[in-house]
Amino acid sequence: MKPDDDARAFIARWQGVAASELATAQSFVIELCALLGVERPHPSAAQDYMFERPVTFQHGDGSTSSGRIDCYRRGHFVLEAKKLKAPGHTRGFDDGMLRARGQAEGYARALPAAEGRPPFVLVVDVGNLIEVYAEFSRSGGTYTPFPDPRSHRIALADLAEPRIRQRLRLIWSEPDALDPARISAQVTRAVSDQLARLARSLEDSGHAPHAVAAYLSRCLFSMFAEDVELLPAGSFLGLLQTHQRQPATLRQMLRILWADMDRGGFSAALAGQVLHFNGKLFKGAHEDGYSLPLTPAQVELLIAAARANWREVEPAIFGTLLERALDPAERHALGAHYTPRAYVERLVLPTVIEPLRADWTSAQAAALVLAHEAASLQGRAADAKLAEARAELQKFHHQLCTTRVLDPACGSANFLYVTLEHLKRLEGEVLNQLHELGHAQDQLGFEGETVTLQQLLGIELNPRAAALAELVLWIGWLQWHIRARGNAAVAEPVVHDYRNIDCRDAVLAWDAQEPAHDAAGQPRTRWDGVTYKRHPVTGEPVPDEAAQVPQWRYLGARPAAWPRADFIVGNPPFIGAASMRAALGDGYVEALRAAWPEVPESSDFVMYWWQRAARQVAAGQARRMGLITTNSLRQTFNRRVVQAALAAGTHLEMAIADHPWVDFAGNAAVRIAMSVLAPGEGEGELLTVTDERPGEFGEMQVTVKAQRGLIHADLSIGANVAATQALQSNTGLTFRGVTLMGTGFWVEPDDPLIALEPQIVKPLRNGRDLTDKVRGVYAIDFYGHTLEAAREVFPNAYQRVLIGVKPERDQSQRASYREKWWLFAEARPDMRRALESLERFVVTPMTAKHRTFQYLPAGVLPDQGLIVFAVSDSYVLGVLSSQLHIDWALATGSRLGVGNDPRYNNSRCFETFPFPDDDTGLTSELRQRIARLAEQIDQHRKRVLAPAAGHAGLTLTGLYNVLAALREGRALTAKEQAIHTQGLVGVLRELHDELDAAVRAAYGLPASATTDDVLAELVRLNARRAAEEAQGQVRWLRPAFQQAPAAPADQPLPGLAPADAPEAVAEGTPDAASPAAPAHRPPWPAALPAQIRLLADTLAASATPLSLEQLAARFQGKGRWRERLPTLLDTLAALGRVQPQADGRWAALR
Secondary structure (H helix, E strand, O other), X not given: OOXXXXXXXXXXXXXXXXXXXXHHHHHHHHHHHHHHOOXXXXXOOOOOEEEEEEEEEEOOOOOEEXXXXXXXXXXXXXXXXXXXXXXXOOHHHHHHHHHHHHHHHHHHHHOOOXXXXXXXXXXXXXXXXXXXXXXXXXXXXXXXXXXXXXXOEEEHHHHHOHHHHHHHHHHXXXXXXXXXXXXXXXXXXXXXXXXXXXXXXXXXXXXXXXHHHHHHHHHHHHXXXXXXXXXXXXXXXXXXXXXXXXXXXXXXXXXXXXXHHHHOEEEOOOOEEEOOOEOOOOOOOOOOOOOOOOOHHHHHHHHHHHOOOOOOOOHHHHHHHHHHHHOOOHHHHOOOOOOOHHHHHHHHHHHHHHHHHHHHHHHHHHHHHHHHHHHOOOHHHHHHHHHHHHHHHHHHHHHHHHOOEEEOOOOOOHHHHHHHHHHHHHHHHHHHHHHHOOOOOOOOOOOOXXXXXXXXXXXXXXXXXXXXXXHHHHHHHHHHHHHHHOHHHOOOOOEOOOOOEEEOOOOEEOOEXXXXXXXXXXXXXXXXXXXXXXXXXOOOEEEOOOOEEEOXXXXXXXXXXXXXXXXXXXXXXXXXXXXXXXXHOHHHHHHHHHHOOOOOOOOOOHHHHHHHHHHXXXXXXXXXXXXXXXXXXHOHHHHHXXXXXXXXXXXXXXXXEEEEEEEOOOOEEEEEEEEEEEEOOOOEEEEEEEEEEEOOOOOEEEEEEEEEEOEOOOOXXXXXXXXXXXOHHHXXXXXXXXXXXXXXXXXXXXXXXXXXXXXXXXXXXXXXXXXOOOOOOEEEOOOOOOHHHHHHHOHHHHHHHHHXXXXXXXXXXXXXXXXXXXXXXXXXXXHHHHHOOOOEEEEEEOEOOOOOOEEEEOOOEEEXXXXXXOOOOHHHHHHXXXXXXHXXXXXXXXXXXXXXEEEOOHHHHHOOOOOOOOOOOOOHHHHHHHHHHHHHHHHHHHHHHOHHHOOOOOOHHHHHHHHHHHHHOOOOOHHHHHHHHHOOHHHHHHHHHHHHXXXXXXXXXXXXXXXXXXXXXXXXXXXXXXXXXXXXXXOOOOHHHHOOOOOOOOOOOOOOOHHHOOOOOOOOOOOOOOOOOHHHOOEOOOOHXXXXXXXXXXXXXXXXXXXXXXXXXXXXXXOOHHHHHHHHHHHHHHOOOEEEOOOOOEEEXX
């Protein structure tokens, strides 16, 4: 029997079947499988393809209940079968299918996390209908009608069509092949590559980039219009082919065609009628560059692009790829990254679509109640009740059609397009429901209310990206419209100029720009950051001082205005605080920070978007906001912006603290965070990535697990470590190592200079020296020497630095770096003072896979990759080395780098950490035991790693990789077994286990305490210690040093005249210390606005009120600045920023 005959027989056999669900459902599915030629369900231990698959529902109170899926195939579908009493197209039918759909989605959510959610949900009215719903991102979003709301219902008679059977066959056999994004990805990238080659060719021919971009935009829209038959089929491709060998004729014919498309009517170029397209894309026919002259080879590239199926081009990625094709470096230089569609949906759904779908569910429920009531009535009463039901749906439809979504850094509109697609899908469901209730909307066009591009608003600085954004949105809207309604329903004019994409700066507005001048009236310039020249002596590349760019002043600078929007979503540029001046210019950054005093100066650029969006949510001007940032969102200064938003009456509705990312422009892997903010108090969903696998196009395909609870500012659920505060007991003991800034400081191990001038050359260590192999390098350290003394006493070293350091430092924007070029950029005088009396000190790498602590001998220079602890007490080393402190460091620190390794932040990981004492169970015997075990661990590692041990390939990282494997309980590889033997890792494990037990006992914690238990106890202990310190009781770690009188603020460094003392570390640099960190007191600003801002920020960051004395202790300065503090605080109180307490202390208003 032929397939079509089989289908007709199947339809005839099942048409009008009126048996019960249980008697027919499995038979229907079995025979459907036979018709499709796919394997039938069968029971198995894996339960991966079967009838009546059991599932367990988890309830909020901890209880569970069970259910059974009618038919389930892992990774493919959940099928819920119903045999409904009511015939099709009645209110009873619609209600029953809605309930069946809800039941099926509930089963999908109840599946074990390890199995993941299948991409399809099938709802079957046995013998009548199959409804198909899909969710390809598998991110927990709502299943939506597939392929769209007008064609997701497959009637029994439709199975006669081969294409319908093939669709179902793929759901059974290869469901991802039906993913529209996957289908279109290859053709989209191929088309973009062809247009990129053509763009480069046209620019090489001398055409301006903006003219090339506009020309290619007109070409590609024409290709799209041709393929969807808004232009006659094959007309544009035919025009290119006909005149391929006559480029001059083709140029004129395209000019004529596009001018005719602009106004509509007869087109001589096509010898036929064309629609009125309008918009601004085809305007300017008489301008130069409107239609460019091409070579035959260039026309061939255009023809190749025109041959693609433009119905399948994916707007969500096309705009970005074309943007990079036209100028691959521009957006990358601004820090922007391409966002894969699955990542976009992971943010768009909870930010925009889920709240709208919640509204839709309520409207649906109300309409169905009214419809049921109408069913019990007759005549006009029934009609009136149905009209009420339709009115409920129409009200939601009006809400949907007036919802405004803003992307304030829209690039080429991939976020806005994905939002548009989901809005149109939701609208389709609304219209289907209206149709079921007897409402007809004859035309879904501009005449009737519908979701349009007017609702999608964007702000974009890059003119090319802004123009592409409009093009992408129109192509996407027309694709959806034609897919759902056909091209006959397209109204003229086809394209409108809605002006919904605003090309301007999104965070800073100003009245005028003027060149900046210094105090002498000379123009301020800076090195362009990219131009180098060869050094005349060394031949090495050094900054070219002649390559200067002007600095600007921004007059009347203020926060940029945003249009009103219900939802804010997007992906602002990734520029770290330390890179902002280089990327944006000093004048811009200074104006930006002055205009946004509420954003800490050491915050990343993206936080200006985050703060503005959060403010609109807190003020009730937006329902939700969702932004992508780098995963440094959890770091101190960025986190303060988040904390301020939460304190202003908002909560995090969804967050992902760490998520992979691929920058397609540079093919670089980075890490991001996602955060969705909503008004009011409430819990949210924290998603954690549990698995990452490379995708087909370089993106990482991820699996996530969800946890619900109160999400803190550090994007965590559980103990609120973000609310802990620095303790006085720990202050003044931790530092970042020195920053050299100049290759001329480096000295190789075999360099004669080490013996020639040994007093000035010191051993240098970085993180790699500790975790891998010691390099043995040295550094020239002129700390404590004036320039004249360095040149006179150490001429050989001085000349090295003169040649290898000064040219680079001359281009620095920091005056201290330029003027004191012979000194390290950050010499860390406070660290050196703290280490003066110690024979050894503790260090840990700032960023490392495994958190380890060890001793370095006095005289060794730690570089900026190390965190230095000015302690020699092995008891402190023991507590730091315990798993308890490592868990704390993981919770309070952050993660950075391609390897996503943990980063130790001394102000958050150490200064907030409450050490055990007699109030927690610490005894003299426990203290001695912890110290003894710490010494044994340090000595054991140094012994097995020493060159004398003969284990050339052994490293600290290798030891702890094997230790981690042992703790995981997995079998060791041959290489790991060798490390285990050489490094005596079994001994190391035993020592660590004993140390962990001793430290737990010192805190009074049982051996069964979980990580969550430990963190909760440490948070409680931090609060208790802070309260003690507020009453004057401080449990100093190194009392003799910490309680010693501080050196006068104006005392010069040894060997330096006061004018040569190193400048304090500025905020916003890579080595900047936290202004709120008492261990590194920031300088008291000279400018009054900066003083007020610093006071307000300090109080806002403190978990408890502060007295005048405590406030003054947080800063360092000269003169009588402390006398001004009461006046400044009174001013802040008058402005409503702070509040005096009854005991004389001050607190920020939260």
